[in-house]
Amino acid sequence: MKKIFSILILSLIGFSGFAQPNAQQDTETNSFYPTSEIAIIPEPVLLKRLEGKFTLTNNFTIEVPANPELNTAIVFLKERLTIPTGYYAHIERKTATHADIRLLLNTQYNPEIGKEGYQLSVHKNQIIIKANVPAGLFYGIQTLIQLFPKEIESKSLSNLKNWSIPAVEITDYPKVEWRGLMFDVARHWFTKEEVMRFIDDMVRYKYNILHFHLTDDEGWRVEIKGLPRLTEVGAWRVKKEGEFGAMIPPGPNEPRNYGGFYTQEDIKEIVKYAADRFVNVMPEVDVPGHSLAAIAAYPELSCTPEAVNYKVRSGERIMDWSRGAPPTALVDNTLCPANEKVYEFLDTVITQIAALFPFEYIHMGGDEAPHNFWQNNPQIKALMAKEGLKTMPDVQGYFTRRVEKIVESKGKKYMGWDEILEGNISSSTAIMNWRTLNFAIEATKNKHEVVLSPTAYAYLDYMQADPITEPRVYASLRLSKSYEFDPIPPGVDPKYIKGGQGNLWTEQVYNMRQVQYMLWPRAFAISESLWTPKENKDWKHFFAKTEEHFKRLDLNETKYAPSVYDPIFEVKRTADKQLSVKLSTEIEGLDIYYSFDNSFPDRFYPKYTEPLVPPVDATVLKVITYRGKDPIGRMLNMPISELQKRAPNR
Structure with a gap:
């Protein structure tokens, strides 16, 4: 290390608060679309939202190039689109203009997207991913999966019945x-x-x-x-x-x-x-x-x-x-x-x-x-x-x-x-x-x-x-x-x-x-x-x-850290050497509730509005964040002794 x-x-290492949006900007048309509908990480270079949606049917066809480098990508795509949906995917290894999903390698090199880029077109009746090389198609597939509802990540059959995705045009390549x-x-x-x-x-x-x-x-x-x-x-x-x-x-x-x-x-x-x-x-x-x-x-x-x-x-x-x-x-x-x-x-x-x-x-x-x-x-x-x-x-x-x-x-x-x-x-x-x-x-x-x-x-x-x-x-x-x-x-x-x-x-x-x-x-x-x-x-x-x-x-049963919802503690001493505890959050729109009496605060407890001075006999500051009426952060137990260590002596 x-x-x-x-x-x-x-x-x-600093931090700053930001408002949480509920929409993302279309980089070409300057319009907005709901983040819950399109949430692609990493953000594409160009994305244009079109009218309508593509809906996956229970018996669909994927056209794939006859290229062994794509075998793993095809297996991945097929599994993601069949395990949670229960649908059947037919793989066509020759030109199939009728296919629901077409993976195409460009016959002429497109310098705009380079070695790892791709173009993804989602229309009402068909999805087409184009790339210069197999790696580009692989990354286009990752983006396509992110366009589907979150249930596409299920490792078993999902109860979701409507497998629709928004119609879009995406041109994408790495920085x-x-x-x-x-x-x-x-x-x-x-x-x-x-x-x-x-x-x-x-x-x-x-x-x-x-x-x-x-x-x-x-x-x-x-x-x-x-x-x-x-x-x-x-x-x-x-x-x-x-x-x-x-x-x-x-x-x-x-x-x-x-x-x-x-x-x-x-x-x-x-x-x-x-x-x-x-x-x-x-x-x-x-x-x-x-x-x-x-x-x-x-x-x-x-x-x-x-x-x-x-x-x-x-x-x-x-x-x-x-x-x-x-x-x-x-x-x-x-x-x-x-x-x-x-x-x-x-x-x-x-x-x-x-x-x-x-x-x-x-x-x-x-x-x-x-x-x-x-x-x-x-x-x-x-x-x-x-x-x-x-x-x-x-x-x-x-x-x-x-x-x-x-x-x-x-x-x-x-x-x-x-x-x-x-x-x-x-x-x-x-x-x-x-x-x-x-x-x-x-x-x-x-x-x-x-x-x-x-x-x-x-x-x-x-x-x-x-x-x-x-x-x-x-x-x-x-x-x-x-x-x-x-x-x-x-x-x-x-x-x-x-x-x-x-x-x-x-x-x-x-x-x-x-x-x-x-x-x-x-x-x-x-x-x-x-x-x-x-x-x-x-x-x-x-x-x-x-x-x-x-x-x-x-x-997908993958663990992650919810730390972004946790309060941030900033400690100093007042002129009379008392502790002063300032609380903030990494993102805006959260409320912080606290207690000094060893009980577990919820939204009916005091809400943080200004720096806190711990009572003289308090041993622990407990805090939790809420978004509206719902707890969103973890219950944190901050010993007063730890705050004392962090506070610089004046």
């Missing part, structure tokens, strides 16, 4: 080519089937890159032939549940049976599953830091003799961040830049990773590598003298350039976190910018390709509301802030921007339901930021659509 600037980010989500499977283990479900969920919102974080201090998750201890030892640790980074160190006899890994056959299945859904999978092997699992398996990869006693991390504290970044390591979790065995090891790993993952990039980490164990190491000192290295960042730069050559020798492109910019790297190396925008600007000035995944907008492991609502991590990131994400921000050279992504680190994410809770709805916001033209983005419209998609997720 990227921890630097966490305190700064806490202060930077950027790289639209990614990072899934950290190293901190906690997720099965092959769960990774496939992750892919299924992300493509519904037109993501096309899965950044697969496979190695870290807590686990090595990919089989490497010839290095069996990576998975025999490195994939397993003591099972711990609690606050990550503050857990009691495991005892010597506690079983190390929590974890797992993907065989090479598993990886091939995942890669194919993703490719069938037009997703590229980028592997990440994080080095030289974040390498404790590898070192526990092969201690000779470390500069530190005590590494022979190291174990895979189980959640205990191993870093001191009190002085900022790079951290001070309590155990040496770095590969040794002065050890030739390290480069032989990495050549073996990268050779096999390159063969398993067809994607052009391999991500090699490079972030948060502590240097304190290197500083007085005789091997490192000898390396510095030999190579003319002056500083510890120079040493890491030497390591990076060596690994860069290994990656390139396998026919792949090297990508790393933005710390590697300090190492005099080749301009052919791509940068993933997670810290401040200055690093993205620097990278584009030096002609590096850049993918933006900034903590301030795109770190999906961050808390979504007040820290009392979720496992406490480094900062909070509200939905409205994620929606401000701009993958081509001012100051960067857009020629070198590939796109952006959201990152889901999983230190505090133990299972797939929590994965979903952390992704949605913030991944909606990032999706729209990566796909939709900036001028088409509108927070009020977006949130109205989000509420419609909450209903779809309910029917």
Whole structure:
């Protein structure tokens, strides 16, 4: 996890209130249509509402191109249109102008929509989706499904009888080519089937890159032939549940049976599953830091003799961040830049990773590598003298350039976190910018390709509301802030921007339901930021659509966070040093009710209208939000002791 600037980010992440609309603007005709009728995420480039509706009948025909790349898309479309409706779909693999739904590949390339765009026409008697390539048809299908009533998401037969959708003309294509989500499977283990479900969920919102974080201090998750201890030892640790980074160190006899890994056959299945859904999978092997699992398996990869006693991390504290970044390591979790065995090891790993993952990039980490164990190491000192290295960042730069050559020798492109910019790297190396925008600007000035995944907008492991609502991590990131994400921000050279992504680190994410809770709805916001033209983005419209998609997720049995409805607490002290608690909401149109007497407030309790001063003997402030007569937020219990901690002393 990227921890630097966490305190700064806490202060930077803001919020604002917006009215909730009940209509969306037609981008061509300047008219409005009900959001409950058309709620497409991400918002299309051009949408024109036509008169009338198309109604699906109980025996319909789909014309599909004779292209094997579309087989999965066709199965998806058929299942969505038949399981909840109970209707029969006939698939026609030749020209069928009479078909109810026609999927057509253009015979002449349409430059307006490019490689991933599509044109969707819904008329009273027929639906036509056109695209230049199969990926475009796949994304057009995702939009079509979103036009149907929410019950189309049901996993069993629905009681709905009328399967009508509005007549529209849509022309759509992505803003950027790289639209990614990072899934950290190293901190906690997720099965092959769960990774496939992750892919299924992300493509519904037109993501096309899965950044697969496979190695870290807590686990090595990919089989490497010839290095069996990576998975025999490195994939397993003591099972711990609690606050990550503050857990009691495991005892010597506690079983190390929590974890797992993907065989090479598993990886091939995942890669194919993703490719069938037009997703590229980028592997990440994080080095030289974040390498404790590898070192526990092969201690000779470390500069530190005590590494022979190291174990895979189980959640205990191993870093001191009190002085900022790079951290001070309590155990040496770095590969040794002065050890030739390290480069032989990495050549073996990268050779096999390159063969398993067809994607052009391999991500090699490079972030948060502590240097304190290197500083007085005789091997490192000898390396510095030999190579003319002056500083510890120079040493890491030497390591990076060596690994860069290994990656390139396998026919792949090297990508790393933005710390590697300090190492005099080749301009052919791509940068993933997670810290401040200055690093993205620097990278584009030096002609590096850049993918933006900034903590301030795109770190999906961050808390979504007040820290009392979720496992406490480094900062909070509200939905409205994620929606401000701009993958081509001012100051960067857009020629070198590939796109952006959201990152889901999983230190505090133990299972797939929590994965979903952390992704949605913030991944909606990032999706729209990566796909939709900036001028088409509108927070009020977006949130109205989000509420419609909450209903779809309910029917699809996908978990999501309702945090956007929670009150926001702002605490200060008055001139006489009393607490003053200001409450607000991320969206407008909500009322807040509260109690100090330990009872559970509803709309018949006092309504918040001005800052509150807690009674002298109160121990808890309980709050809940309503929309009209209906409770919509969660009941939050805020200890007065917590408010006291947050209030600055005057």
